[in-house]
Amino acid sequence: MADFLSAYSIQNWLESCPQGYLDGTVFGHKPGEQEIEILKSNDVLHEDAIRTTVQLVVGERCALAASSGLINSAPDEASKRFLATQTLDEARHVEIFTHRLYDLGIRKDALEATIKEYANPNLVKFAGVLLEKVDKKDFVAGVVGQNIVLEGMAFSVFEMMYAMNEEMNPKFAHTLSGTIADERRHVGFGENRIGSLIKENPDRRPDVERMQKDMSYFMLATFADAFRNSEAVDELERIGQERSHTRFHGADLGALAPEEMEDLLATTVLKEFKTRLGRIGLEYQTPARP
Amino acid sequence: MSDVHDLEPQAFLEEVHSFEFWFQAVEGYLSGTTWGHRPDAIESPMSAEDRDRLITVLCNYCVGEAAALEGASGLIVIAPNRLAKVFLATQVADEGRHLEVFYHRMRDLGVSDPEREVERRASGSLQTFRRRLLELVASKDWEAAIFAQNVILESLEFAVFQDHAREADPVTAEVLRGVVKDERRHIGFGENELGRRVASAPHIRARLGQIKKELDHLVLEALEETNLLLGLPRDEHERLGRIYLESVARLGFAT
Numbered sequence: 001m002a003d004f005l006s007a008y009s010i011q012n013w014l015e016s017c018p019q020g021y022l023d024g025t026v027f028g029h030k031p032g033e034q035e036i037e038i039l040k041s042n043d044v045l046h047e048d049a050i051r052t053t054v055q056l057v058v059g060e061r062c063a064l065a066a067s068s069g070l071i072n073s074a075p076d077e078a079s080k081r082f083l084a085t086q087t088l089d090e091a092r093h094v095e096i097f098t099h100r101l102y103d104l105g106i107r108k109d110a111l112e113a114t115i116k117e118y119a120n121p122n123l124v125k126f127a128g129v130l131l132e133k134v135d136k137k138d139f140v141a142g143v144v145g146q147n148i149v150l151e152g153m154a155f156s157v158f159e160m161m162y163a164m165n166e167e168m169n170p171k172f173a174h175t176l177s178g179t180i181a182d183e184r185r186h187v188g189f190g191e192n193r194i195g196s197l198i199k200e201n202p203d204r205r206p207d208v209e210r211m212q213k214d215m216s217y218f219m220l221a222t223f224a225d226a227f228r229n230s231e232a233v234d235e236l237e238r239i240g241q242e243r244s245h246t247r248f249h250g251a252d253l254g255a256l257a258p259e260e261m262e263d264l265l266a267t268t269v270l271k272e273f274k275t276r277l278g279r280i281g282l283e284y285q286t287p288a289r290p
Numbered sequence: 291m292s293d294v295h296d297l298e299p300q301a302f303l304e305e306v307h308s309f310e311f312w313f314q315a316v317e318g319y320l321s322g323t324t325w326g327h328r329p330d331a332i333e334s335p336m337s338a339e340d341r342d343r344l345i346t347v348l349c350n351y352c353v354g355e356a357a358a359l360e361g362a363s364g365l366i367v368i369a370p371n372r373l374a375k376v377f378l379a380t381q382v383a384d385e386g387r388h389l390e391v392f393y394h395r396m397r398d399l400g401v402s403d404p405e406r407e408v409e410r411r412a413s414g415s416l417q418t419f420r421r422r423l424l425e426l427v428a429s430k431d432w433e434a435a436i437f438a439q440n441v442i443l444e445s446l447e448f449a450v451f452q453d454h455a456r457e458a459d460p461v462t463a464e465v466l467r468g469v470v471k472d473e474r475r476h477i478g479f480g481e482n483e484l485g486r487r488v489a490s491a492p493h494i495r496a497r498l499g500q501i502k503k504e505l506d507h508l509v510l511e512a513l514e515e516t517n518l519l520l521g522l523p524r525d526e527h528e529r530l531g532r533i534y535l536e537s538v539a540r541l542g543f544a545t
Contacts (some may be wrong), residue, residue, distance in 0.1 A: 019315065065366065071359065077405050080386065087383065095309050
């Protein structure tokens with residue numbers, strides 16, 4: 001275990017993250033990059049960008065509370081130190097997505113009210129399930145919830161958003177690419193560290209699997225709300241703006257209807273969950289479909 | 291921006307409590323270092339006795355840093371706003387780094403299992419301080435916990451590390467100087483956070499005075515133990531104790 005954890009040292013993190021892929025960035029993107037004009041001038045697209053970014057802030061605030069809260073219940077010093085880097089990564093994500101809200105015109109004194117107005121209730125419930133485990137100092141459930149379920153979801157969501165924005169909105173795509181690199185590291189730690197703990201504590205499986213099922217349900221409900229209620233695709237069509245035809249898991253995102261995008265994302269994330277949970281000795285529990 | 295101190299109060303906090311500010315700050319003094327020192331820093335010869343004493347001192351530093359890591363991480367959830375949460379996240383990474391570089395220094399000195407060594411050698415008064423700090427954090431008492439963590443503990447570490455860096459072997463001295471730079475930032479946060487609160491609610495000062503009274507003897511005992519290990523003469527013990535008390539007093543918490 002010591003050898004595996006040495007790959008997650010703060011020294012490695014300093015060299016790969018602040019001195020690596022974040023070097024030369026400002027709030028996660030290249031200096032001088034701006035949000036695209038259409039997101040500021042079109043009311044529907046503007047509100048859609050704000051709503052989407054608020055979900056990112058809510059998710060990252062949950063990740064910040066969870067990773068910092070898990071430090072005190074970590075069973076060894078090396079895990080505490082890895083979680084220290086993850087805490088800072090999550091705080092950075094909170095900061096860069098909050099800055100995107102400012103870039104989209106949200107005033108600083110209206111930030112909390114905006115988050116309250118647009119936060120998806122199902123995403124808040126998703127966070128609640130995880131933070132309850134963290135509050136109880138349940139390290140095994142907390143790491144599975146945080147580093148497998150939450151980070152696994154974030155990883156696929158960010159990758160899909162990156163594909164959608166790569167050509168249309170390079171500033172946002174660059175912001176996402178740094179977070180994707182971070183999430184990959186977090187998921188890797190979760191898989192490696194928690195596998196041995198699950199083996200040592202097989203009695204914990206049912207409870208952790210139930211948590212995965214509950215969190216997965218609220219995640220799917222969040223996706224359903226986000227895609228089914230979004231007017232962005234219709235608006236782009238109305239104003240004659242071509243969507244970006246980038247590919248995500250074999251599909252042309254510019255040709256999919258919102259409900260098809262929802263299905264693609266949900267299938268991708270759940271498949272990832274199944275694979276990753278299997279690697280750590282947990283049986284994936286199929287959630288109800290909202 | 292020429293000087294952050296020229297900014298309006300809210301803009302100042304947005305700036306200095308951000309990841310970006312931390313990133314620029316540490317980039318300046320950690321770039322090119324490995325485990326807290328330049329890779330080509332030269333080890334000076336050390337007697338077995340001095341090496342053993344240094345290991346015990348580093349074990350005590352690890353207790354302080356572990357307390358700071360657990361304290362700062364526990365404070366994030368009760369921090370009153372986003373900027374304080376982000377600042378504390380940078381502090382969590384700093385404290386984790388300090389723990390890591392001290393462990394690494396112990397490995398350089400021949401300790402194969404630093405965690406076990408810390409358990410074996412750590413000072414009792416520091417461990418009591420750690421327990422008390424975590425109780426304050428667990429009780430979700432923001433002012434008391436920030437005071438114990440970012441004023442008392444950080445001032446103690448600042449005084450000890452700065453002094454030790456002057457006399458230490460070249461590698462340990464470089465490691466300590468990097469840590470001291472971080473501590474300065476942490477003390478600044480504590481001063482700013484509590485200064486504003488004490489100014490608007492003077493009864494907080496009396497409560498913090500009680501906590502200081504309770505923790506001071508643990509801090510001074512820990513200082514005494516470290517001074518003996520470092521082989522400092524008696525008048526140096528008193529001088530270091532004064533430095534700690536004065537640095538806390540400079541922050542407005544003399545009583």
